Amino acid sequence: MAQHSAIADTRAKRSIGESEFPNSLPRPEGELEELERIWAPPRGVHLISAVNNSYVGVWYVGASVLFFVLAGILALMMRTQLALPESRLIGHALYNQLFTMHGTLMMFLFAVPAVEAMGVYLLPNLQAARDLPFPRLSAYAFWAYFVGGLAFFCSLFFGLAPDGGWFMYPPLTSYTFSSGINADFWLLGIGFIEISAIAGAIEIIVGVLKTRAPGQSLDKLPVYSWAMLIFALMIVFAFPAIIVATVLLEVERAFHWPFFLAEKGGDPLLWQHLFWFFGHPEVYIIFLPAAGMVSMIVPAMAQTPLVAYRLVVLAVIGTGFLSFGLWVHHMFTTGLPLLSVSFFSAASMAVSLPSGIQVFAWIATFASGTLQWKTPSYFVLGFLFIFTMGGLTGVMVAMAPFDWQAHDTYFVVAHFHYVLIGGMVFPLFAAFYYWTPTISRTPLSERLGKTAFWLMFIGVNVTFFTMHLTGLMGMPRRTYTYIAAMGWGPLNMISTIGAFLIGAGVLVFLIDLAKNFRPFGASAGNPWNAGTLEWLPTGNYQTRSIPIVTSREPLWDQPNLAADVQDGRYYLPGAPTRSRETIVTSPIEARPQYLLRMPGPSWPTVLAAVFTAAFFFGLTIQIYVPAFACGALAIASVIWWIWDSDPGPDVPPVDVGGGITLPAYVTGSVSHSWWAMIVLILVAATAFACLLFSYFFLWTVNPQLWPRERASLPGLGWPAAAAALYVLSSTAVLSAGRLLARVPNRSSASVVLALLAAILFVSLPVTIEVFGQRAAGLAPSATSYGAIVYTLAAWQGFFATVLVLMGLYTIARSLTGRLSAERRVTFDNTQLFWHYSVVQGLVSLAIVHLFPRILG
Numbered sequence: 001m002a003q004h005s006a007i008a009d010t011r012a013k014r015s016i017g018e019s020e021f022p023n024s025l026p027r028p029e030g031e032l033e034e035l036e037r038i039w040a041p042p043r044g045v046h047l048i049s050a051v052n053n054s055y056v057g058v059w060y061v062g063a064s065v066l067f068f069v070l071a072g073i074l075a076l077m078m079r080t081q082l083a084l085p086e087s088r089l090i091g092h093a094l095y096n097q098l099f100t101m102h103g104t105l106m107m108f109l110f111a112v113p114a115v116e117a118m119g120v121y122l123l124p125n126l127q128a129a130r131d132l133p134f135p136r137l138s139a140y141a142f143w144a145y146f147v148g149g150l151a152f153f154c155s156l157f158f159g160l161a162p163d164g165g166w167f168m169y170p171p172l173t174s175y176t177f178s179s180g181i182n183a184d185f186w187l188l189g190i191g192f193i194e195i196s197a198i199a200g201a202i203e204i205i206v207g208v209l210k211t212r213a214p215g216q217s218l219d220k221l222p223v224y225s226w227a228m229l230i231f232a233l234m235i236v237f238a239f240p241a242i243i244v245a246t247v248l249l250e251v252e253r254a255f256h257w258p259f260f261l262a263e264k265g266g267d268p269l270l271w272q273h274l275f276w277f278f279g280h281p282e283v284y285i286i287f288l289p290a291a292g293m294v295s296m297i298v299p300a301m302a303q304t305p306l307v308a309y310r311l312v313v314l315a316v317i318g319t320g321f322l323s324f325g326l327w328v329h330h331m332f333t334t335g336l337p338l339l340s341v342s343f344f345s346a347a348s349m350a351v352s353l354p355s356g357i358q359v360f361a362w363i364a365t366f367a368s369g370t371l372q373w374k375t376p377s378y379f380v381l382g383f384l385f386i387f388t389m390g391g392l393t394g395v396m397v398a399m400a401p402f403d404w405q406a407h408d409t410y411f412v413v414a415h416f417h418y419v420l421i422g423g424m425v426f427p428l429f430a431a432f433y434y435w436t437p438t439i440s441r442t443p444l445s446e447r448l449g450k451t452a453f454w455l456m457f458i459g460v461n462v463t464f465f466t467m468h469l470t471g472l473m474g475m476p477r478r479t480y481t482y483i484a485a486m487g488w489g490p491l492n493m494i495s496t497i498g499a500f501l502i503g504a505g506v507l508v509f510l511i512d513l514a515k516n517f518r519p520f521g522a523s524a525g526n527p528w529n530a531g532t533l534e535w536l537p538t539g540n541y542q543t544r545s546i547p548i549v550t551s552r553e554p555l556w557d558q559p560n561l562a563a564d565v566q567d568g569r570y571y572l573p574g575a576p577t578r579s580r581e582t583i584v585t586s587p588i589e590a591r592p593q594y595l596l597r598m599p600g601p602s603w604p605t606v607l608a609a610v611f612t613a614a615f616f617f618g619l620t621i622q623i624y625v626p627a628f629a630c631g632a633l634a635i636a637s638v639i640w641w642i643w644d645s646d647p648g649p650d651v652p653p654v655d656v657g658g659g660i661t662l663p664a665y666v667t668g669s670v671s672h673s674w675w676a677m678i679v680l681i682l683v684a685a686t687a688f689a690c691l692l693f694s695y696f697f698l699w700t701v702n703p704q705l706w707p708r709e710r711a712s713l714p715g716l717g718w719p720a721a722a723a724a725l726y727v728l729s730s731t732a733v734l735s736a737g738r739l740l741a742r743v744p745n746r747s748s749a750s751v752v753l754a755l756l757a758a759i760l761f762v763s764l765p766v767t768i769e770v771f772g773q774r775a776a777g778l779a780p781s782a783t784s785y786g787a788i789v790y791t792l793a794a795w796q797g798f799f800a801t802v803l804v805l806m807g808l809y810t811i812a813r814s815l816t817g818r819l820s821a822e823r824r825v826t827f828d829n830t831q832l833f834w835h836y837s838v839v840q841g842l843v844s845l846a847i848v849h850l851f852p853r854i855l856g
Contacts (some may be wrong), residue, residue, distance in 0.1 A: 031574035032544060038575050039521075040132075040540035042601045049601040051135040052580075056541055057121025058439060060142045069506065071105035074098045079463075083496035085484040095480035095685040101156055102187070103166025107282065108190050109423055112235075115289035116200045116261035117142075118431060119228045125431045125438060125534035126222050126296075126567075128213035128549070130572075133672045134203050136605045136641055140560045141199040143609030146487070148196070151617050152189040155182075161185035165478065167251070167275060168309060170260035172269050182621045186778050191246040192616040194239050198316055201232035201239075202679045208232075209587040210342035212670045213533065215569060216549035216590045220533055223306065226313050230264075230320040231285055236679060238281040242686035245274035248791065250696065252670050257780045259694070265702040265784035266365025268416035269334060270543065272695055276327035277690075282420065284323040284351075291358055292428035294380055297434050298362045301377045302369025305553055308361045310842055313835035315354035315361075322351040329597055331779075332403045332759065341400045348398035352391055359384060362405055371762060372528065375449030379430035382457045386422030393468070397819050400851060408478075411471025411509065414464040421460055429509065437524035438534055448512040455505030461497030466491050498684035505669050531556035538567045545570035545657070546583055549590070576654045577664060583656065584672055594663045597647055597652050608637035639809060642749050645673075646813070648823035668673035677829045681836045684799075690846060691795060698784045707852045718772030719849040722765035723842055729803075730838045732832050751819070752811050759807040760835070765841060766797040769848075792844045799837040806830045 041050045049054065078098050081090040090098070120138050124131050131137055155161045162182045164173040208229040212221070248259045249271065258264035260271055276718045299306045306312065328336060328344040362384065371377060395416040397403045406412055424651045426646045429452070437443045475482065482488055526535040531553030536543050547570045551557040564570060571592070572583060580598040585591055611634035618627025651664040668674060699706055707713050736754035743751075769794055773786075780790035810830045819827060 005498050007659060026468065028364055031221075031568060032501045035541050036231060036539060038578065038580060038600075039489050041540060042247050045530065046075045046601065049603045049606055051139040051599065051602055051605065052540055053131050053135065053138065054439065054538075055520070056135070056139050056142050056398045056543070057117060059122055059146075060117030060138075061114065061454075062497065063142070063146045063149070064110050064117055067105050067153070068114070069510070070153060071110060072503060072506060074102040074105070076278035076499055078102065079482060079499040080495040081494050082339045082482075084493070085482050085486070087481055091478065092165065092480045095426065097156060097159075097164075097182075098160040099164050099478065099480075100168075101153070104162070104190065105153065106420075107166060108193055109145075109152070110319055111286045111420070112197055112282065113145055115231065115286060115424070116197060116204070118428070119204050119231070119289065120200065122227060122435065122438075122534060123207050123213070123228060124542055125536075125538065126225055126532060127211060127216060128206070128533045128536065128543050129210070130544050130614075130731065131209040131431045131578065131598055132203050132207040133211050133582075133584070133598070134206070134676065136602050136645075137203050138603065139200055139605045140609050140641075141196045141203070141523055143606050144196040144199075144612055145193055147610055148189060148192050148616065151613060152185060152193075155185045157424075160185060160353075165280070166706075168271075170252075170271050171262075173249065173253075174260055174262070175256065178253075181620060181622065184250065184290060187250040187253070188616045188620045191243055191250075192613070193668055194243055194246075198239055198683055201235035202683075204228050204232040205236070205679050206672050206675045207707070210584050210675060211582055211596070212585050213546055213549045214583065214585060214590055215584075218588055219310075220549055220552050220803060221310055222292075222552065223295035223309065223316070224289075224292035227288045227295070227316050228275060230291075230316050231289045232322050233322070234281055234285045234288070236682050237686050238278045238285065239681055241274045241690045244687050244690040244694070245271055245278075250272075252792065255781065256783050257791070259698070261784075264706045264782070265399050265698065266787075267698065267701045269331075270697050270701075272331055272334065273327070273697065274694070276330045276689060277324075278327075279330055279426055280326045283322040284319050284417075285425075287355075287421065287423040290383075290424045291316070291355075292384065293427050293431045293434075294362060295358070296530075296532065297376050297380055297430055299369075299553070300434070300528045300532075301372045302366050303372070303382065303529065304365060304369030305556075306361065307364040307423050308357070309552065311357055312361050315357040318354040319351060320355070321653060328349060329398065332400045333407045345398055345400050349395055349715050352395060353391075355391060355623045359388065361520070374433075374528070375446055375453060376430045376434040376528075378450060378453045379426050379433065383421070383422055383426035383430065385425060386418055386457075386460060388422075389465075390418030391418075394419060406471060407474050409471035410475045410477050413477050414467035414471060417464045418460075418469075418683040421464075426456075432509075435534070436517065437527055438538070439519045440524060440759065441521050442516045442518055443524045443527055444512050444516050448508055448515075452505045452508040455501050456509060457505075459498045459501030459503075459505060462501060463495045464498075466495045466498065470495070474687045486722060526555075536562050539721050541580075544568050547571070547572040549683035551772045555716075571657045571660075572752075573657060576656070577651050583662070584684040592656070592660060592662055594666045596672065597651070597655060597664060599645060602641055604637045604641035606643055608634050608848065611637055634804065645825065646818065646825045648818065665823075667822075667828055669826055671828075673825055674832070677832045681833065683842070684836065688795070688843075692843075695788045695792065697849060698788055702784060703855075706855060707785075708855060710853060713777060713849065713852055714772035716778040718768055718775075719845045722768045725765045725768070726759045726838045729758045730835055731763060733834045737827065737831055740819065740824060740827060745823055752814055754815075755807050755811050759804050762800050762803050762807075762834075762838070765845075766793055767802055769793045769796075769845070790850060791847055796837075796841050796844055799840065802831060803837055806833065 039052065041047060059454055077090065078095065081087050092474065097660045120132065152413050162185050164178060164183055168186055171177060173762050208225050228637055241480040251257050252259050258266040260266045260268045294311060296308055325347040326344060328340060329348045397406060397412060397415055433444050433449050470488050473488060475488045503625060533554055535555060543565050545565050546566045547561055547565050554561055572581060575581060577597055580600055582596050582598065584593050584596045586593055609629045614630035615627050615634055618630055653661045655661050732754050736751050739748065739751045739754060773789060778789060780786045793850060812828055
């Protein structure tokens with residue numbers, strides 16, 4: 001094994017241009033002390049300004065566990081109400097709030113944030129990077145989520161919690177039936193939290209693709225990293241749909257623009273299409289990271305490599321792809337055409353195939369190795385049983401005739417709890433017990449862990465298996481009481497007892513945490529003899545040196561790797577630029593490309609998150625002046641935060657070890673920030689596509705509302721003028737780029753003038769469009785056609801506002817000498833987003849002004 005490893009190691013070194021790794025002598029102790037000083041966390045109250053993943057990731061996971069516990073308490077209150085027929089413990093109004101908050105907390109404030117938080121903590125460890133590429137973005141995502149989530153939960157104590165269900169179906173949640181601000185807490189709060197999730201997804205995508213250990217090519221990437229990459233891409237393409245849906249419903253509530261009101265040409269089914277285009281992929285968004293954790297835990301517990309690695313990776317990719325064809329799975333009872341129902345029914349069954357591949361790979365890995373009967377193994381085996389049960393009932397509800405009978409019964413409640421608890425909660429608890437030794441001085445207790453497992457495992461089956469029976473007996477979901485004559489009382493009592501067993505299991509886990517979890521010091525080591533990189537000796541800086549990866553289980557195949565890494569015998573053993581650093585590699589083969597200098601602790605990041613949360617909270621409770629003041633402060637904090645994020649080429653190329661010298665600054669498509677901007681553009685394009693879908697969906701519902709005569713449309717001069725200004729703005733930005741390339745050291749006045757012209761040109765088209773529609777007599781509150789047309793204009797207006805801010809920021813960089821032909825990352829990112837926004841504006845104008853003329 002050692003000889004084979006040495007040969008593989010030599011080949012890997014040659015493939016990335018190295019010759020002498022590991023170094024023959026340890027690095028001087030002074031380098032280690034300097035590394036520890038640079039990465040030392042702030043002290044006292046300043047600790048909350050820390051941004052490195054070992055702190056933010058742990059806080060993030062802790063916050064998600066807090067919301068899990070709070071949601072669980074709400075569930076116990078509901079189960080207590082349902083334990084006996086005709087109970088008067090909780091009234092229907094409070095029950096509706098508890099029901100809505102339970103589902104919302106579990107889906108939006110626990111499930112997705114928990115797996116995203118685990119990614120923030122684990123990915124740098126698994127990939128031997130010092131941190132993710134945008135540590136301040138991770139910190140912003142956490143603080144925005146935590147502060148916003150707490151404010152959202154506290155609405156319960158004032159009777160203002162949303163009560164329309166976690167799915168918030170209109171017209172029940174529109175202004176006609178929900179006139180208070182309860183629904184606004186959901187719409188503004190959840191929409192804001194989803195933006196936080198998207199920020200985390202951008203960080204994860206770029207982190208997985210660009211910050212990996214040299215040699216860790218895609219075929220050596222841990223399955224968990226693959227799962228997190230697909231998870232983050234799914235967020236990019238799924239979450240914009242729910243953001244658009246919440247925007248449309250909030251606009252309808254605030255301004256009475258009718259998107260979902262049938263009497264004015266709207267349709268409540270539009271909400272369901274947008275919501276479930278997010279909602280059903282979200283099930284797999286939650287499942288894939290959990291499955292990735294299982295694919296890391298199973299080989300360690302079995303002490304053998306994962307069976308069928310390539311098939312498992314393909315299954316992860318296939319699951320992500322197929323999951324976007326399932327959203328109508330939740331809409332079989334809405335009267336859709338039978339051909340559509342048949343297609344989505346087939347897709348709902350097809351997605352079980354890649355899940356089955358993973359399950360059989362895990363079973364085969366256990367069978368081919370020697371199982372360690374430890375707490376993580378128990379939770380993984382419990383996951384396999386419970387998730388398989390949920391999958392079997394999933395195939396049942398994928399059959400449309402059966403779903404028509406069971407759709408609004410407790411059978412469906414039982415099904416999705418089996419899937420979500422089995423597919424996400426049990427793997428997450430396995431992960432807690434498995435990875436705690438990487439951050440805590442002591443591992444969690446085996447005795448308490450197994451006690452927690454058995455209480456939770458028995459409780460889940462007692463609670464939800466019984467619900468299958470109550471559902472088949474006809475008990476409807478979303479009701480706060482029932483009459484004794486229906487005969488559901490004994491089964492509901494059994495379900496309630498099971499729910500309290502689950503609660504007892506979670507309580508034992510919390511006791512275990514309180515007794516044994518001691519983070520941010522020396523770690524407990526590698527008690528499982530695992531083979532992946534997260535078990536290397538670490539500090540706040542992760543690994544003292546960044547190793548070469550030659551296999552999927554480096555610690556098994558390179559026996560001296562941990563000692564060599566700790567002695568600084570590999571890449572980047574110190575801090576050559578006297579700042580926080582990591583190596584950026586190529587996306588496919590993980591070849592070193594450049595040295596990334598990363599920012600340290602940041603108060604502006606925390607302030608930006610707090611002010612952003614305050615802005616949305618102020619809008620919700622309708623205190624508009626303080627809300628917009630907080631919005632302005634949030635923008636100012638973001639500018640403060642990012643001002644030093646483009647340090648420029650002030651450091652010469654750096655020797656990172658092994659005879660390799662890397663640049664400390666790059667621009668263009670090699671830059672990690674360029675990749676982040678591309679991902680952000682994908683998010684924006686997906687949201688815009690959802691708006692266009694809404695336009696055409698509303699047209700199919702009420703085509704008579706769309707103008708048929710050209711006389712009722714604005715003249716083509718209006719959109720032609722707007723389109724010309726868009727093109728002129730892009731041309732001005734292109735000219736600024738050419739002018740910038742001519743000045744090596746700093747930008748000139750001509751660059752500033754070109755950007756000012758671009759700002760002027762891009763700020764006018766939306767105004768022209770609105771004036772043209774008003775001149776044609778179109779009102780946004782009269783019909784769904786007017787509402788969607790003005791929404792497209794408002795959407796483009798938002799992008800124009802962002803472009804103005806980005807343009808002014810770029811000008812400020814130029815005037816302060818921070819923009820030049822070499823130091824142009826800020827300009828490149830502004831230019832990318834500018835051109836996308838212009839194309840989006842041109843498409844919007846074409847749809848609004850040409851489509852009705854084609855119909856006529």
